Amino acid sequence: MSEREVLEVYLRERGQKMTSPRETVLDAFLKLERHVTAEELLAAARRIDPGIGQATVFRTIKLLAEAGLAREACPDDGARRFEHAYRHEHHDHLVCVECGAVVEFKDEAIERAQQAVYRRHGYAPSGHRMELLGLCPDCAKASKRK
């Protein structure tokens, strides 16, 4: 199923409508490969159709997240960031506190241990956020050299 079909099914299920602005925002989002803010997404969508409104972008990215096409990444700064979620395996982030470089990783030992925590407390898992902060090799070298 294509991303567009996923969205159509999600909308139809709840009596909502597929529209051309929504398609534009989806296309813009799919072309951006990494963590994007609503503002960046608005700019990208307007490159396709300059008439797109800001409110529509906020509404649509939320819709994409609900439909399972986008996923919210923990915000570093003020603005929320979204990344692709459909046919992208779950992963977490290792972020450099100095330059902001991001490494995506998935660690099976961590994922297993997280499941054990859920079990231990009788919680039913519904996702997690994990962000490891640190100093990347380049920044460590730069700061050592002072």
Next chain:
Amino acid sequence: MSEREVLEVYLRERGQKMTSPRETVLDAFLKLERHVTAEELLAAARRIDPGIGQATVFRTIKLLAEAGLAREACPDDGARRFEHAYRHEHHDHLVCVECGAVVEFKDEAIERAQQAVYRRHGYAPSGHRMELLGLCPDCAKASKRK
């Protein structure tokens, strides 16, 4: 060293001053045992001294975090939350998506595996945020009963 002394040392080190509003905010913070927002902290501080300004609370809680007395917990809703960090062992949070119930935990297997991730990518650790989301036993029961 008391929390107050920690703050005094931190301030003196950078030519800043210990003041009575800062002491009030610190006292209010120390009495609140759990994750608080700036707004809640303002209310608590005003119970001690009604003249405290909102800006001072925002400024002071940031100061407390820098001094190692407070730690920012990942925000569930809009507002940032802070918890005690001095003489409190590091821990992560398991949060119910339905009722907001929070379990604090520390899992050595996860912590160890996180260190391995840092090593694998050559990053120097400087802290992490992890929040496990799920449905607590009570909410699971309630939703099963429909």
Next chain:
DNA sequence: GTTAAATATGATATTGATAATCATTATCTA
């Protein structure tokens, strides 16, 4: 203790992200 330099305060205005409102327009179903 008095004083002067420096910093802090609190009232207020401002920002920046997101949400709500609403008159108009587009979509979908029958």
Next chain:
DNA sequence: TAGATAATGATTATCAATATCATATTTAAC
């Protein structure tokens, strides 16, 4: 194709957090 319904985009509102700035405190030097 028409009519019911939902979506759009311009605008306004909200809310946390910051910036501004005149006044007040603190501190260190006399």
